[in-house]
Amino acid sequence: MVNVVLLVVLVALVAVSAYFTFSVPKKAPVVEQKPQMVEADFLGADCAECFNLSIAFDFLNKQPGMKLAAVRNRTSSESEELAAKYNITRLPALVLTGEIENRTIPSFEQVGDALVFSTAPPPYFDVKEGKVKGIVSVIKLEASCPTCFNTSILVDQLRASGVVLGQVQSVRAGTGEGNALVAKYKIEKIPTLIFNSDALEYEVISQVWPAVGSTESDGALVLRVVNPPYVNVSTGKEEGLVSMTYLVDASCNDCLNESTYQELFEKGFGMRFSEIKSVDVSSARGKLLVNKYAIELVPTVVLSNDAKLYPVVDQVWSQAGTQENDGSFVFRSVQLIENVVGGPITYKNLTSNSTVDTTKSALEEPDVSPATPDLS
Template sequence: MKIKKVVLSIASWAGTKREKLNISWPKIILAIALFATAAGALFSTKTLTDVNKNIALAKEAARPANVKIIKITDSTCQDCFDVDTAVTDFKKQNVKVEEEKIYSFDSLEGSSLVEQFAIKKIPTYIVSGEITKSNLEAFIKNNGEITNNSFILTKVTPVFINTENKQEVGKVAATIITDPSCTQCVDPKLTIEGLKKADVKITNQKEVAWNSPEGQKFINQYKITKIPSLLLSSDIDFYDNVKSNWAGIGSVEQDKTYVVRNLPLPYRDLEKNQILGLVDLIYLTDLSCSDCYKVDAVQKPILKQGYGVGIRSERTVDIASGEGKSLIGKYNITKVPTILLSPEVEQYSNLKDVWKTVGTVESDGWYIFREMQQLQRSIYRDLTTNQIIDNAAATPESSETK
């Protein structure tokens, strides 16, 4: 396109100068043609050179980086970071390993390398060679740093050896403060299992009752107000995935002990000296309606699994019994089967927030489920009309047909 513009410009200029220079048009056209041919050849040569250059750059980028790897390990640390797996991950980055060595931290070579590269954590590995190739840029940025023209793996997760004091770092002791009398209370062992799945190394685990001398010692030392609780030793501080989320779970004390404080119900409140979150559950049923939905099979899982409600007691009351008639009259219940929850359920804020869409809260604090349409494909009795209602069919039938 640029050549075309140049040629046209020359033609225009030649036209204005032809008479002054007394040059015939055939000679002008011949000169322009010769210039265009020469310019085109030069342009083609430059384009071909650029293409060859780009091909060479692409080949160079695709070529594996030639590197040498040195691993520094400590055979005495059985729980330490798996450096072999880390090296395997590095080898997936389009590299050609020309040499691979391994040195022990306590060897002359190992200690010399630690000092030379100011290494803080081991096991680790050092990579020398073509570490500046573009295909390694992202990996190096995310996993370590460049020191003395070599890549050092610094993203070493616990357990590891602190090279300054030669101590193992990342072994966590867990102490569970239990309440044997509260079988419904949250089990801290579930938290420990979750930590283990997150690769936290729990090397020591014990349980103490809250009312034992040792339990009272921990409670007083850390001003614990809710039981059960969980204490994690200071080495948990080296696990960034736990540390970054701990503010929503508990506190970090001056001695770096991590204390679980935000517990789901039910739990023992030591200030009130009682267990909070245990609810009494009544199933109000109609034994004469064999097709009516099974209230315990439907409602109980919603309460326990959906909202975490701790059930202290549960019992079934038939509408034909004296107590059943009393409950119907007292709370003006018009649809059965249903459930009644004792006032303690108010402590479950997540359930309290949605209850206004499914039921009522009575003046004495009891929660009554009323909105049967919220239960899909359920069959129930409307006590006002004495009809059996099938939510799925949405057409009432006379109770005489049931």
């Protein structure tokens, strides 16, 4: 489920709207002195599509011992000479001249006789290519699959994180246009997303893209790691709907509510279910499962083979449970659920026929694995 991780990384790591962060200077001791007079050239001030650099002036006006004597707004064409002089490759940019001796300002660097800020985040105007970069177009290649992953969630999260989107187009698989995209990019799973190359201007995308997608010869970016459920293009079948069986002991009144597992797998793993059923260990079916999989701790869950399609399962399952010869996944480290609920839990040890309270588990259950990774 790397693209779910991608979703978690998109929300947690970025707020591109705050990408250009100026540190508020600490107040210096009050000393009466003449402020340094500084002039500012605002290069590329006419770029309406570009990142709004005007917020920098509030920051500059707060610099101690400095005063903006003049501000000159220059269009992109008017900025060419200064851009060449100070090796500026992207606009908007700020060039400060005048009384800048011994002056350092966060995010500005000394270039010749000026202090220059030239690293505005996207969208920006590429001086060499003469065009704006960082406006991302998106094609949502969608399937007729109500339970499949909703690509709009990812698109909305990208937008909320500060990625500037241009055209967002929906294309249905099975149409002429959809079939052409599948063939052109050899797409194997639908739904998916296709971005233009401008998406790589954003670190939130470029840092994770090698792990989740491909860059095509025409510059397009195709999302390859698709969160289940999805349609397998080669078979036309939906994959990734998991059957989950709760294995419970009705005689344990204080035991963990088995529905906690559903919340864990839905929210933590992004898992979707075709069916959820509950089986008591005293029933014929329950006894069969206990014996077949040598289950010791309940309540627990048995997941069908489709769980393997979720990358997070592959990443953590060796610490949480086992995959059986028939492909089923059995959750065995029941004590780990304590990390999910954020407090002690109670479960049943079928081997000793005893109830275990995790507040006392160190004394009552010495065989419990000491490795307790956080699955929350």
